Every structure is written in structure tokens, then in C-alpha cells.
Amino acid sequence: MIAQERFFEHFIDPVDGVLCLPAASDAAAIECEASPHGLRFPLLLDRTAPLCEQVASSPFAPASSRYGPYCDNITGMNWELPDGRRVRVGERVVKSTTGYDLLRFLLASGSRYGRALDYVLRLRPACDTSLRFYLSGEVDSLRSALKALLHSSWMHWLDSVDLVTGDSPCLRVAVHCPSLELDAYRSFLSAFSKSFSLALEASADPALEGCPDLVVKTSPELVADTALSLAKHPGAKCVALCSCGVVHAFLPDSGAIDEIVRPIESALHAIGGHWQSRHVSPSPSPLEAPWIATLRKEWNLS
Amino acid sequence: MTPSSNPVLAALHRVAPGSRVMTSPAQMAGYDADGLGYKSFRPDLVVIPGDADELARVVKVLHDARMPICLRGAGTSLSGGPVAAQGGAIVHTSRLRAIREISQEGLWCEVESGVNLRQLDEALQPSGLCYPPDPSSGPVCTIGGNVASNAGGAHCFRYGVTSNYVLGLEAVLLDGSVHRFGGPAGGNGPWLEDWKRLMIGSEGTLGAFTRFWLRLTPRPEKVWTFRASYPDLQSTERAIHGLVRHPAFPVAIELMDPRAVALVESSAMAVGLPKGHFLIVTEIDGPAALVDLRVESVAEVLRSAGSADVLFSDKAEDRDNLFKARKAMGGLLGQVSPDFLVQDAVIPKRALANLLQLIYDEADRAGIAAATVMHAGDGNLHPNFLFDSRIPEDVKKVEGISKRLMQRVVEVGGALSGEHGIGNDKSAYMPMVFGAESLRLQLAIPQIFNPQHQFNPMKVFTERRFAA
Numbered sequence: 001m002i003a004q005e006r007f008f009e010h011f012i013d014p015v016d017g018v019l020c021l022p023a024a025s026d027a028a029a030i031e032c033e034a035s036p037h038g039l040r041f042p043l044l045l046d047r048t049a050p051l052c053e054q055v056a057s058s059p060f061a062p063a064s065s066r067y068g069p070y071c072d073n074i075t076g077m078n079w080e081l082p083d084g085r086r087v088r089v090g091e092r093v094v095k096s097t098t099g100y101d102l103l104r105f106l107l108a109s110g111s112r113y114g115r116a117l118d119y120v121l122r123l124r125p126a127c128d129t130s131l132r133f134y135l136s137g138e139v140d141s142l143r144s145a146l147k148a149l150l151h152s153s154w155m156h157w158l159d160s161v162d163l164v165t166g167d168s169p170c171l172r173v174a175v176h177c178p179s180l181e182l183d184a185y186r187s188f189l190s191a192f193s194k195s196f197s198l199a200l201e202a203s204a205d206p207a208l209e210g211c212p213d214l215v216v217k218t219s220p221e222l223v224a225d226t227a228l229s230l231a232k233h234p235g236a237k238c239v240a241l242c243s244c245g246v247v248h249a250f251l252p253d254s255g256a257i258d259e260i261v262r263p264i265e266s267a268l269h270a271i272g273g274h275w276q277s278r279h280v281s282p283s284p285s286p287l288e289a290p291w292i293a294t295l296r297k298e299w300n301l302s
Numbered sequence: 303m304t305p306s307s308n309p310v311l312a313a314l315h316r317v318a319p320g321s322r323v324m325t326s327p328a329q330m331a332g333y334d335a336d337g338l339g340y341k342s343f344r345p346d347l348v349v350i351p352g353d354a355d356e357l358a359r360v361v362k363v364l365h366d367a368r369m370p371i372c373l374r375g376a377g378t379s380l381s382g383g384p385v386a387a388q389g390g391a392i393v394h395t396s397r398l399r400a401i402r403e404i405s406q407e408g409l410w411c412e413v414e415s416g417v418n419l420r421q422l423d424e425a426l427q428p429s430g431l432c433y434p435p436d437p438s439s440g441p442v443c444t445i446g447g448n449v450a451s452n453a454g455g456a457h458c459f460r461y462g463v464t465s466n467y468v469l470g471l472e473a474v475l476l477d478g479s480v481h482r483f484g485g486p487a488g489g490n491g492p493w494l495e496d497w498k499r500l501m502i503g504s505e506g507t508l509g510a511f512t513r514f515w516l517r518l519t520p521r522p523e524k525v526w527t528f529r530a531s532y533p534d535l536q537s538t539e540r541a542i543h544g545l546v547r548h549p550a551f552p553v554a555i556e557l558m559d560p561r562a563v564a565l566v567e568s569s570a571m572a573v574g575l576p577k578g579h580f581l582i583v584t585e586i587d588g589p590a591a592l593v594d595l596r597v598e599s600v601a602e603v604l605r606s607a608g609s610a611d612v613l614f615s616d617k618a619e620d621r622d623n624l625f626k627a628r629k630a631m632g633g634l635l636g637q638v639s640p641d642f643l644v645q646d647a648v649i650p651k652r653a654l655a656n657l658l659q660l661i662y663d664e665a666d667r668a669g670i671a672a673a674t675v676m677h678a679g680d681g682n683l684h685p686n687f688l689f690d691s692r693i694p695e696d697v698k699k700v701e702g703i704s705k706r707l708m709q710r711v712v713e714v715g716g717a718l719s720g721e722h723g724i725g726n727d728k729s730a731y732m733p734m735v736f737g738a739e740s741l742r743l744q745l746a747i748p749q750i751f752n753p754q755h756q757f758n759p760m761k762v763f764t765e766r767r768f769a770a
Contacts, residue, residue: 005737093648095680096717097452100747108496153523184591217489221408269492272470272485284494291750298746
């Protein structure tokens with residue numbers, strides 16, 4: 001006998017570290033639920049934008065360096081198809097191999113097959129110290145330092161390692177830890193920056209860049225050069241989420257996206273990369289068009 | 303059967319001369335079952351393609367011959383996945399064993415589907431990188447099987463499961479066409495949709511995987527392993543709950559119940575654990591400067607929860623001993639019982655007592671031995687039922703317990719499988735979790751790539767039967 005359609009209710013489970021709340025919740029709403037339990041949701045791009053808009057704008061946030069993309073931190077959803085039918089996808093537990101992974105497929109599909117109504121978020125232990133360290137100096141030194149950092153066993157313990165472009169590009173390293181561990185992080189980063197002749201500054205500033213205009217998914221060895229290259233476009237600022245191989249570009253004019261991506265698109269595709277933008281609705285490739293048509297037919301979507 | 307008497311064999315020999323084709327009962331006996339040994343199905347033939355190109359041509363021949371096609375790696379699945387449930391051909395990937403590239407700078411590697419985890423780990427060691435998923439069959443299981451079942455393992459509490467590490471894959475579809483979904487960059491490539499997400503964990507029902515691009519991470523500089531025993535479930539749960547919230551974020555949190563401990567202690571693998579106790583084994587890893595700071599606080603979590611015998615070490619030999627009891631379980635089951643069923647479910651951690659009691663009550667009532675281990679950080683429960691499949695009544699009892707267990711798992715908000723997949727063992731339980739609309743969405747996926755269910759029929763969903 002087939003079960004009744006099941007849906008997630010809003011809840012928080014501090015033991016499992018999972019929180020179900022509306023997909024349109026913002027950072028403050030998430031913190032309001034998670035903080036009292038000593039938990040946090042680290043994957044944020046923006047303080048005020050609804051989480052569903054953040055997820056739609058990029059599969060990655062800076063803290064994906066440590067915790068993975070959104071799709072590894074959203075364990076389940078209540079999903080509304082374009083005609084209003086509602087289904088549950090995913091689970092409230094973190095680990096599941098139960099049928100086809102529609103959760104990750106739909107999360108990557110933008111709004112082409114509907115929208116998320118509620119998310120089940122995977123939360124992480126919240127610590128009392130959050131700091132950002134900025135390493136600055138010659139670009140070649142930054143490149144060398146970045147390569148060394150990505151191969152260090154510290155990588156698993158840094159919330160993010162970002163290359164931020166600008167007049168003076170810098171490496172931005174985010175640390176979230178118990179205060180009694182802070183000296184260990186400081187000692188490591190101090191010695192590390194010296195060994196690459198880089199200056200080191202710390203800041204408690206938690207500012208987020210917001211939702212990017214353009215996202216380029218490449219591989220970690222190409223990400224720094226890709227970001228530096230994209231930043232040459234007038235007025236563009238780029239943040240490379242280095243271990244994820246992702247560049248977030250913030251542009252003064254979204255109309256310039258086509259001009260920016262056209263020269264790099266075929267090289268990106270060749271290595272299994274791609275670009276996406278919240279300002280652009282892409283088309284399917286000819287080969288997958290019949291697959292999408294079958295999917296839409298089977299899902300009863302007009 | 304010979305090529306001269308059988309057109310399918312003739313076609314296979316013609317298009318894939320480097321392939322080995324087996325049809326004799328003695329040759330095929332090893333392919334009758336996977337780790338779910340009591341459910342066996344005899345294939346009509348077994349093909350071992352010499353390389354990926356041959357594999358694509360073999361699939362085309364079998365498709366044209368309208369034979370069920372089941373891809374198989376090492377056959378260590380525990381859910382009845384890589385077996386010929388509807389007869390037909392087993393395509394064995396054991397010769398696709400090349401590690402094509404390790405990109406140290408790019409933190410990725412490209413491997414063929416028949417590469418096993420130990421082979422990959424040995425190849426990665428000089429680079430200082432690792433591929434973290436570590437199912438207990440790691441020494442022999444293949445990457446292809448891992449991707450098909452989205453395998454996990456003890457260390458995935460922090461590092462994640464297979465799907466977190468697949469950047470891309472190459473798949474042969476039914477018509478023999480070869481497609482690459484993703485690649486070293488881990489994005490969509492030229493595709494609009496992220497099709498690889500549907501392929502990972504699809505249990506061989508959508509295509510035949512030939513190679514993968516996998517994400518690698520730096521090896522930890524230092525590891526501490528802890529072992530603690532607890533006199534009751536309440537103190538055990540306190541320890542688990544304390545560990546999952548600890549900022550040291552343990553890599554693994556493994557649990558053995560007193561029946562599993564007793565099984566080990568009554569064997570040659572005994573390590574001197576107190577009888578009637580629960581056992582927790584946990585690990586932290588990272589840079590030495592950080593993990594050394596964390597050791598005492600993790601030990602204190604274990605002690606304050608109620609353990610009087612917390613042991614821990616950062617020495618490789620000691621660590622092996624601390625993990626020994628947990629690692630011994632898999633091999634012991636086969637030694638002490640003619641058959642065993644390793645169940646796999648994920649539960650909210652608060653429901654542990656509820657589920658363990660059900661397992662004990664059901665097993666005791668049926669007179670079936672049961673020993674439970676768990677990836678406790680993830681709530682991934684593995685009750686092991688020991689029985690003799692030559693006794694039909696025992697098989698019925700074990701399957702009845704499994705069904706009621708899964709019903710309870712669903713009731714408490716859990717998942718039917720965390721890392722073994724559904725296979726043919728649990729396909730009958732899928733209607734417990736999917737309503738009519740969700741089921742429609744699920745069954746639409748094979749309609750795209752495998753509408754006749756020729757790839758691995760009668761797996762995952764009972765509706766998936768190939769009409770030859």
C-alpha cells in the first residue's frame with residue numbers, strides 16, 4: 001500500500017543538528033532558531049536575502065570550503081511543482097540512499113521545476129570566536145600561499161579560504177573556533193604568512209558580499225587565475241571560493257554577463273565546469289532537450 | 303553455449319574481442335549473489351569487458367538482444383543490488399582498473415569504475431591527499447559500486463559520503479552512447495541540468511559507469527582514536543550527543559551494542575571489553591597543533607557521560623587495537639553463522655533506544671541472534687541478523703523483523719538506507735516512504751534513461767520489471 005504523501009513540519013532537533021523552516025527565511029530567522037541551542041547554519045551569502053534566493057544565486061557560499069555546497073547542507077525540502085502540487089524530497093537525517101537523489105537535482109535546477117517551500121538545514125556547533133584573517137602581498141606570493149594552504153591539513157578547519165580581488169588582491173581566511181584554540185590558529189597563520197612574505201591582519205568584520213551576479217564553477221587549480229581574469233572587467237569584483245573552485249563575480253551591469261562568459265565558456269565545459277547567473281535563463285543543450293521533455297511529461301508539467 | 307550456436311555470444315565476440323564471456327554454471331556461480339548471500343539469482347551470462355570502449359559496445363549488443371543488464375563491481379553490496387534478479391547478463395567491471403590521473407594541484411583524480419578503494423588509497427599516499435569515503439569493504443569494493451550505492455563508512459560523519467566527492471562521471475546509456483556528466487571541475491559541463499546527481503546512488507538502474515572524477519582532500523596530519531565502554535544505553539547516548547556537538551567535530555563515532563561486543567569477545571578477535579557494555583569508538587583528526595589541544599576535552603566528554611575506561615592514543619598501533627573490535631564485526635558474522643543480513647537504516651539519534659528495543663524484542667521473540675553496530679554520529683544503524691537460510695521459517699522471521707524495523711524507522715522520521723542502497727532487499731518498503739506524487743517523481747527518472755528497466759531490473763522499486 002502506498003503511503004500518504006508526507007511533508008516536513010517546522011522543527012528543530014538540537015541532537016541531530018537539523019532545523020526545518022520556511023525556505024524564505026533570512027539569516028536572522030535561522031539564527032533565532034539555532035543560536036539558543038549552540039548551533040549555527042554557516043552557509044550564508046547575505047544577511048537579509050531569503051535563503052532560497054541565496055541558494056538560487058549560487059550552489060556555494062564561502063563556508064562551503066569547510067562544510068560543502070548548499071546541497072550537502074540542505075537535507076530535505078517541501079517542494080511545490082509549478083502547478084501547485086506539493087511533495088517532500090530528501091530526509092530529516094543527513095545520510096540517505098533511498099531512491100533517486102531529487103533533492104540535489106532540484107536544488108541545482110533553479111526554478112525550472114518549481115520552488116522550495118521549506119528547507120531542512122544541517123546545523124553545526126557554534127563556537128564563541130569568529131575572525132577573518134587577511135593575507136596580502138604580491139600576487140605571485142598569494143598564488144603560492146593559496147596552493148600551500150589548499151594542501152594543508154588546516155584546510156578542514158578553516159571556514160573559508162577566499163581570494164578577494166581589488167586594487168590589492170588578498171587571501172581572506174575565515175576562522176570559527178572555541179576561544180581556547182584561537183592562539184593555535186593565529187600561530188599557524190602568522191608563520192604561514194611570513195613564509196610567503198605576506199602581511200597578516202585580523203578583523204572581526206563578518207560582512208558578506210551578498211548574492212553574486214555571476215557564478216563560475218571551475219577547478220581549484222584554475223580558480224585564482226579565473227577570478228583575477230574576470231575582475232579585469234570594469235567595475236567587477238570577484239571572490240574566489242578557492243577549495244570549491246568557484247568564482248563569485250559582482251558586476252556593475254548584469255547586461256555584461258554574456259560578454260564576460262563567452263570567451264571562457266568552451267574551456268569551462270571541457271573540464272566539466274559551467275557558469276550560471278541569477279540574471280540569465282539558460283537553454284538546454286540539444287542532447288538533453290528530449291530528456292527534459294520526458295521528465296516534464298512524466299511529472300505532468302505542461 | 304558457444305558463439306556458433308548463440309547469436310548474442312557471437313555478437314559479443316565480434317564487437318568486444320578483448321572481453322571474457324562466461325556461460326558455464328561453474329563460472330557463473332560466483333555471480334549468483336552479493337553480500338546479501340541468501341538471495342541468489344543465476345545470470346544467463348557474465349561478460350568482463352577489456353576496457354571502457356568494449357563495455358559500451360557490450361551494452362549495445364545486450365540492449366539489442368533485449369537482455370536484462372546488471373553492472374557489477376566487487377559484488378560486496380549488502381542490499382542485493384548487483385545481481386541478475388531477472389536473469390540476463392552480468393557485466394563485470396573488474397578490468398576497468400586504471401587510475402588515469404591524479405591532479406595534485408587540482409585536488410582531483412580520474413579513475414575507472416573497477417578501481418578499488420585500497421588501490422586508490424595506495425596510489426594517493428605519495429601525494430599527501432586522500433579520498434575519504436571508507437565503507438568496511440574498502441579493501442576490495444570498487445569505486446563504481448560505491449558511486450552506484452552512494453557508499454559511506456565510519457569516517458563519513460565529518461567527511462561525508464560518496465556523493466560529496468563525485469565531481470563527474472562517464473556513463474554508457476542503453477543505446478551504447480557515452481556521456482560525460484561533470485568532470486574535474488565538478489560542475490554541469492555543457493548540460494543545463496546536473497544529471498550526475500541522479501546518476502549517483504542510482505544503483506545501476508540508469509546507465510553503466512565507466513570512469514569518475516573524484517574530489518580529493520589533504521590527509522590529516524594527526525589522528526587520535528578513543529575507546530570507551532558504557533554500562534547502559536542512557537550513558538551511551540549522553541556520550542554520543544556530547545560528541546556530535548563537540549567543536550572538535552569527530553571524524554567517526556562508532557557504536558557497538560552489548561550483543562555485538564559479546565560476539566567479538568567470544569571470538570579469537572577478543573580485546574577484553576567488559577561484557578554487557580556498549581562500546582563507543584571515536585576519532586578526531588587534523589593539524590597536530592589543533593587536535594592535541596582537543597584530546598582531553600573529548601576524553602572528558604566520554605568520561606562525564608559515564609565511562610570508567612576511556613582509552614585513547616595517537617600511536618598507529620594502539621589506534622588499530624582500539625578500533626579492532628569494531629572492525630572485526632564484519633568478518634565474524636560470516637564465521638559464526640551460515641547466513642547473515644546486515645540491515646541499514648538512518649534514524650534521528652533520539653530514537654536509538656526505541657529502535658534498539660524493537661530489534662531486541664523482535665529478535666528474541668523469533669529466536670534470531672542479532673548484534674547491532676552503528677555509525678552513531680550519522681544515526682546510521684546496522685542491525686546484523688544471524689540465521690540459516692536453509693530453514694525457511696528463519697528466513698521468514700528475519701524478513702518479517704526487517705519489515706517491522708523499517709516501518710518503525712519511517713515512523714520516527716528516518717531513512718530506509720544510509721549507505722547500502724535499496725537493491726532488491728528493500729524495494730518492497732519504498733511505498734512506506736513515497737506517496738503517490740513522490741513516487742511519480744521518482745519513477746520518472748528511469749523513464750528518461752532506461753524506460754524499459756533493462757538496466758538492473760527489479761531493484762530500488764518493485765515496479766521496475768523488464769518486459770523482455
